[in-house]
Amino acid sequence: MAEVKSNELMEKIVSLCKRRGFVFQSSEPYGGIQGFWDYGPLGTELKRNVKELWWQTMTRFRDDVVGLDATIIMHPQIWRASGHVDTFSDPMCDCRITKKRFRADQVDPQSGTAYHYTGAVDPSTGKSVEEPFSVLIPSNKPPESARKVATQFFVLRGLKEVQLQGERSESVADSIRYNPDNGALLTEPRPFNLMLKTYVGPVADEENVAYLRPETAQAIFVQFKNVLDTSRQTVPFGIAQVGKAFRNEVTPRNFTFRSREFEQMELEFFIRPDEAVEALAGPVAEVSLEGWKQEPQPNWGWEVWHKYWVEQRLRFYEGIGLSRSTLEEYWQKPDELAHYARATVDILYKFPFGTQELEGIAARGDFDLTQHQKHSGKSFEVFDEEVKNAWAKLEEPRKLEIHQRTTAVRLQALLKKGVSASEAPAQAEAEAKAFFEKLAKGHYLPHVIEPSAGADRLILALICSAYEEEQVTDEKGKTETRVVMRLHPRVAPIKVGVFPLLKNRPELVAKALEVRDLLRAHMSVFYDDAGAIGRRYRRQDEAGTPFGVTIDFDTLGEKPELKDTVTLRHRDSMKQERLPISELLTRLLAAIR
RNA sequence: GCGAGCGUAGCUCAGCCUGGUAGAGCGUCACCUUGCCAAGGUGAAUGUCGAGGGUUCGAAUCCCUUCGCUCGCUCCA
Numbered sequence: 001m002a003e004v005k006s007n008e009l010m011e012k013i014v015s016l017c018k019r020r021g022f023v024f025q026s027s028e029p030y031g032g033i034q035g036f037w038d039y040g041p042l043g044t045e046l047k048r049n050v051k052e053l054w055w056q057t058m059t060r061f062r063d064d065v066v067g068l069d070a071t072i073i074m075h076p077q078i079w080r081a082s083g084h085v086d087t088f089s090d091p092m093c094d095c096r097i098t099k100k101r102f103r104a105d106q107v108d109p110q111s112g113t114a115y116h117y118t119g120a121v122d123p124s125t126g127k128s129v130e131e132p133f134s135v136l137i138p139s140n141k142p143p144e145s146a147r148k149v150a151t152q153f154f155v156l157r158g159l160k161e162v163q164l165q166g167e168r169s170e171s172v173a174d175s176i177r178y179n180p181d182n183g184a185l186l187t188e189p190r191p192f193n194l195m196l197k198t199y200v201g202p203v204a205d206e207e208n209v210a211y212l213r214p215e216t217a218q219a220i221f222v223q224f225k226n227v228l229d230t231s232r233q234t235v236p237f238g239i240a241q242v243g244k245a246f247r248n249e250v251t252p253r254n255f256t257f258r259s260r261e262f263e264q265m266e267l268e269f270f271i272r273p274d275e276a277v278e279a280l281a282g283p284v285a286e287v288s289l290e291g292w293k294q295e296p297q298p299n300w301g302w303e304v305w306h307k308y309w310v311e312q313r314l315r316f317y318e319g320i321g322l323s324r325s326t327l328e329e330y331w332q333k334p335d336e337l338a339h340y341a342r343a344t345v346d347i348l349y350k351f352p353f354g355t356q357e358l359e360g361i362a363a364r365g366d367f368d369l370t371q372h373q374k375h376s377g378k379s380f381e382v383f384d385e386e387v388k389n390a391w392a393k394l395e396e397p398r399k400l401e402i403h404q405r406t407t408a409v410r411l412q413a414l415l416k417k418g419v420s421a422s423e424a425p426a427q428a429e430a431e432a433k434a435f436f437e438k439l440a441k442g443h444y445l446p447h448v449i450e451p452s453a454g455a456d457r458l459i460l461a462l463i464c465s466a467y468e469e470e471q472v473t474d475e476k477g478k479t480e481t482r483v484v485m486r487l488h489p490r491v492a493p494i495k496v497g498v499f500p501l502l503k504n505r506p507e508l509v510a511k512a513l514e515v516r517d518l519l520r521a522h523m524s525v526f527y528d529d530a531g532a533i534g535r536r537y538r539r540q541d542e543a544g545t546p547f548g549v550t551i552d553f554d555t556l557g558e559k560p561e562l563k564d565t566v567t568l569r570h571r572d573s574m575k576q577e578r579l580p581i582s583e584l585l586t587r588l589l590a591a592i593r
Numbered sequence: 594g595c596g597a598g599c600g601u602a603g604c605u606c607a608g609c610c611u612g613g614u615a616g617a618g619c620g621u622c623a624c625c626u627u628g629c630c631a632a633g634g635u636g637a638a639u640g641u642c643g644a645g646g647g648u649u650c651g652a653a654u655c656c657c658u659u660c661g662c663u664c665g666c667u668c669c670a
Contacts (some may be wrong), residue, residue, distance in 0.1 A: 011663090019604055019620080025661080032643090033660050084670080092667075094595065102667085165630050196670080215670070250594075250668045360670075452670085472616075472630080480631075501628065530622090534630030539633095550629065567629065574630065 009352045013467050014255055016483065020542050022046065022463065023256060034250030035260035037456075042543055045493030047263075047526060048460055050320065051242050053490060054265045054453070057316050058240045064296075065267065066231045070219030072244055073200065073210050081375035082218050082368065083212075083339060084195060093186040095179040096133070099154055102179075104189035109174040112138040112183075116148035118166030120154040128165075129157045134185040138177035139171065149183055196246045196260070217450060220268040221368040225380060233444050235382055236296070236305070238269035242455065255351050256456050263455035269309065270446035272387065273366070274301040275402055276439060278394035280390040302342070302447050306363045309451050310345050313359060317347070317458075321488030322465055326350050327358075337536075340367035349461040358461055359453035366445040373445070379394035381443045388442030399436075407432040462491060466544055472574075485544030486572055489592040494545040495523040496588055499536050501552040503529035512551040515566065515581060519549075522585060523592060537569060546571045547588060555581075 007087065017023040021040030025032040039047055059065045079085045093104045114136045121128040133153050135146040146169075151162045177186055196212040199205070220227075220239045227239050242265045252258050271277075277284050277299060284301030285291055292300070292308040300308070310329065317327060328348040337344055344362040348355045352415040391399075411428035419427060438444060466485040473479045489495065496519060499511035509529060516527045526545065528536045536549055550570035554562035566584065569576045579587065 012616095015604060030644095030660090034661070082670095092594080094667090217670090247669085251666095253663090340670080344670090357669090362670080478632095483630085499629090502626095504626080532627055532629090532631075532633090534627095536631090537629080538631045548629095552628070569629080576629070 009467075010255065010464075013352070013464060014471075016467065016485075016542065017043070017255075017463065032212065033200055035249055035258070037256045037259055039459075042493040043459070044546075046462070046487070046491055047455065049491045049493070050074060050458055050462070051263075051455055053264065053320060054316070054455075055240070055242060057319075058238075058265075058267055059091060064233065064236065065240050065269070066227060066233060067260050068220055068227060068239050068241045069243065070216070070223060070241065072213050072246070073198065074213060074219060074222065076210050077375055078218050078222060078372075079195065079211050079214075081371040082221075083371070084214055093189045095182070095184050095186060095463050097149070097156060097179075097184045102186065104176070104186075107176040107178075107186070108180045109176050110136050110178050110183070111173045112136050112141075112171070112179055113146075113168060113169050114172045114175075114178075115143060115169045117150050117164050120150075120157075120162050120164050122159040122161050123163050124161050124271075126414060127159060129159060131155055131157060134178075136172060136175065136183045136185075141171070143167075146183065147402045153184065189389050192504070194250075196248050196338070214265045215245050215452070216243045216246050216264045217268060217452065218368070219370055220266070221380075224268075224270070224369065225378075228382060235384060236269065236271040238267050240265075240267045242266075254351070254356075257351065257353075257356060257459050259456060262457075264452060265455050266450065266452045267309075269305065269449045271300075271302060271305050271449060272384065273439075273444055273447050275406055275435070276384065276387045276444055278393075278402055279394055279439070280387055284286045289491055294575075302363050302365075302449065305449050306343055306345070306361065310347070311529050313347060313361060313451050313453070317358075319488075319489050320462065321486075322349065326461075326465055328355055332355075336364070340364050349457075349465075351461065351464055356457075357454075358457050359447065359451060361451045364448040364450050366447050368448060369445045381438070381445055384442045386442075387439065387444070391440050391442075400530060403432060403436055406435065413579065430574075462487060473498065480513060482541060484540065484541040487544035487546070489546040492544045492546050492592075494526045494543055495592050496547040496549055497526045497536065497540040497545050498527055499527075499533060500529050501533055501550055507556055508551055508553070510557055515549060515551060515584070518581070519588065522589060537574075541571055544571075546591070549584065 014023075018040075020042055022043035024038045024040050026036035026038050026196035027033045055067070059067050062297050091108075093102055095102070114134050116132065116134045118132050119128060119130040133150055135149045137146045137149075147164060147167075150164055154162045154164070178184065179186055195214050198210055198212060199208045200210045201208045201536040220241055222240070227233070231237075243263065244261060245264050246261050246348060249258050249260050252260055256262075260310040272280070274284050278301075281297075281299035283299070285304050286298045287303045287307050291297065292304045293311055296305075296308065314324065314327065314329070318324060326349060328350070330348055332341075332344040332346065340362070342365050344360055346357045347359040347361070349358045372378075373380045410431050411424055414424040414428055415421065435444075463485070466487040468484050468486055470482045470484055471479055472482045487493075498512055498516040498519065499509035502508055512527070512529070516525055519525045526540065526543075528539070530536070533550060540548055548567075548571070550567040550569065552567065555564060555566055562578065564582070565578050565580050566578050568579055568584070568587070
């Protein structure tokens with residue numbers, strides 16, 4: 001029941017998006033193209049506002065974050081270094097009978113007796129199927145059970161009666177080629193690469209393969225040194241980027257939620273490794289003290305920084321109209337973490353089709369810079385004079401203590417990675433030694449906290465959250481449904497509608513146009529003189545316009561004391577107030593900031 | 594990629610079973626009207642019935658293929 005309702009709600013939202021010009025299907029006259037969406041006039045304004053607010057919040061209002069705008073196509077080696085070429089393609093295979101899909105490398109290994117068939121014929125019609133098929137059954141089971149499964153298979157191939165051909169059996173151990181549920185032979189594994197490929201240069205051969213970026217983050221890592229060298233920033237600092245990314249999703253679904261072309265808003269915030277923080281400021285701050293809700297402090301290690309960014313991001317969402325009650329924080333469990341992450345928090349929104357991810361805030365350690373250093377052969381280390389000096393001043397026992405703790409952590413990591421217990425201690429010690437030799441000179445690879453948000457997902461969340469059907473009763477006692485988009489004034493595509501009360505009175509129209517021109521320079525304004533005033537208000541309700549300004553006869557001076565005043569109508573409450581035109585701009589600007 | 598369902602005007606949908614050549618409501622546009630919350634009047638536009646092919650004298654309707662949407666499987670940095 002709840003599901004039906006949420007589907008209906010989603011359909012209404014999709015329908016409104018099209019009707020009012022928020023979102024269109026891409027390439028519509030050609031039948032559309034799966035996983036691609038266009039923004040119409042209102043959607044475009046909404047998206048611009050959201051990206052602009054993100055940019056302001058993340059960069060302009062801070063001293064410690066700068067911007068980058070990198071290309072979508074980059075050197076293909078980058079995607080080897082980042083791990084996308086390998087981990088972004090999963091071999092898949094299907095059960096030939098039930099069509100169930102498996103990750104080819106994650107099928108439970110099966111042992112038993114395999115029965116192979118070369119095909120089957122239908123004795124009643126003489127029809128034959130030449131396709132070979134195999135079934136694996138436990139060795140203690142009779143061949144009949146294998147034949148039963150094989151019969152199913154050939155029935156699906158169009159035979160009514162099945163006479164199996166060329167049966168032969170062999171024993172098989174630990175095979176991942178058979179469906180654990182029914183023993184049926186799986187299809188050959190097929191690779192699924194989730195990166196979109198293209199060719200650079202006129203010749204489309206393997207030498208010239210390039211990829212459309214599946215995330216904007218890697219460009220930031222790759223340009224990290226250039227930004228550091230030119231921006232007069234020092235660690236800790238961040239690089240922000242907004243831009244398109246592309247993923248060849250298996251199943252684009254849920255309207256714009258999972259698209260193949262989408263826009264990301266990403267920050268890579270580079271911090272000192274905990275050892276450097278400790279040398280500089282003493283023991284790293286504890287997360288539990290809630291200091292991360294304040295301004296950044298020198299004694300913050302990666303965990304506090306991580307919490308800090310989670311909090312910052314939640315505040316951002318609240319600031320544009322997504323209340324905390326519609327959001328969820330999900331701390332990924334250790335076994336769910338991606339290969340690069342130390343900790344990841346997902347910020348989820350309760351969409352009508354389910355609670356889904358809006359943003360992931362990952363603590364990536366120094367994984368990415370290490371990878372690019374390795375693959376490019378160039379150094380990504382920073383020189384940090386403060387750390388060098390601080391380390392030099394540290395007492396020997398403290399140095400030793402920090403060193404030992406780091407060695408222990410590295411040892412655990414190595415063991416977890418599968419390095420043998422005999423080799424791991426020496427390797428951990430060697431790694432720690434190399435690290436501290438560099439640290440003593442002020443050299444290290446920064447660690448990274450990555451808040452990575454999906455712009456299109458956020459737009460969708462804002463639209464879903466804003467959509468409301470309200471029962472309104474007029475003075476005559478008639479009840480009707482008002483559809484209103486309660487978009488936060490900050491993000492609303494149109495900030496104010498300007499209406500002459502009547503359009504057949506030239507004086508009203510002239511005055512209204514004057515008001516429009518006054519406001520236009522400062523915000524997006526929509527002028528409308530068509531139909532009854534109530535209809536114009538309601539039309540703007542569906543567009544999410546927070547304010548309406550109406551010019552009437554009092555504006556013109558019918559009642560002298562009201563001359564040059566207008567009606568300001570509020571979308572959410574439908575309340576009206578009277579105020580002088582001279583105060584209008586100040587009032588509206590305050591409300592939309 | 595597989596399975597199921599769906600695709601008719603801008604939107605919501607009827608017509609399809611039982612082929613005869615397309616409709617409703619809302620919306621849109623113009624003019625009039627309208628003295629503050631969508632339903633007044635007059636007039637107008639709009640559909641290759643998702644696309645292609647087949648059967649037929651004739652296809653929105655029956656058959657095949659294809660594309661898109663929804664759900665499930667699967668996947669999801």
